[in-house]
Amino acid sequence: xxxxxxxxxxxxxxxxxxxxxxxxxxxxxxxxxxxxxxxxxxxxxxxxxxxxxxxxxxxxxxxxxxxxxxxxxxxxxxxxxxxxxxxxxxxxxxxxxxxxxxxxxxxxxxxxxxxxxxxxxxxxxxxxxxxxxxxxxxxx
Ligand code: GDP
Numbered sequence: 001x002x003x004x005x006x007x008x009x010x011x012x013x014x015x016x017x018x019x020x021x022x023x024x025x026x027x028x029x030x031x032x033x034x035x036x037x038x039x040x041x042x043x044x045x046x047x048x049x050x051x052x053x054x055x056x057x058x059x060x061x062x063x064x065x066x067x068x069x070x071x072x073x074x075x076x077x078x079x080x081x082x083x084x085x086x087x088x089x090x091x092x093x094x095x096x097x098x099x100x101x102x103x104x105x106x107x108x109x110x111x112x113x114x115x116x117x118x119x120x121x122x123x124x125x126x127x128x129x130x131x132x133x134x135x136x137x138x139x140x
Pocket of ligand 1: 111118
């Protein structure tokens, strides 16, 4: 096990449902510490840049429109194996396939509006944390 940092986004659907606190509680209950957090309205340019790896996918336009449809809460989570642990707490991309008790099973309705984003590798975590936070904003 190693101590890692990962990026989480509470997506616009979950912010609209007023479950920011319940989702942060799942992270904390799962052994992750919130070491940076902010609410943000993404611009189209930011959302396109953040999801650039998906730009050839058929759903890219819908994904960007959804991600700018309201504010998001971005956070840096820290802990033992934080990247994998966060992915486990999130559940499968499609909430219908997500294990009971995971964030997506509890709070998401569909694959396109699935409550949370989480970095899926060390390389992604480093890029995504730097996308939203200066090093001075991360307080372990
Ligand atoms: P994740 O790492 O579990 O978030 O999943 P992916 O990296 O595969 O996809 C990124 C995001 O694209 C997902 O979280 C969804 O919000 C969105 N997405 C994936 N598949 C679809 C789809 O078929 N339709 C739409 N509209 N969005 C999708």
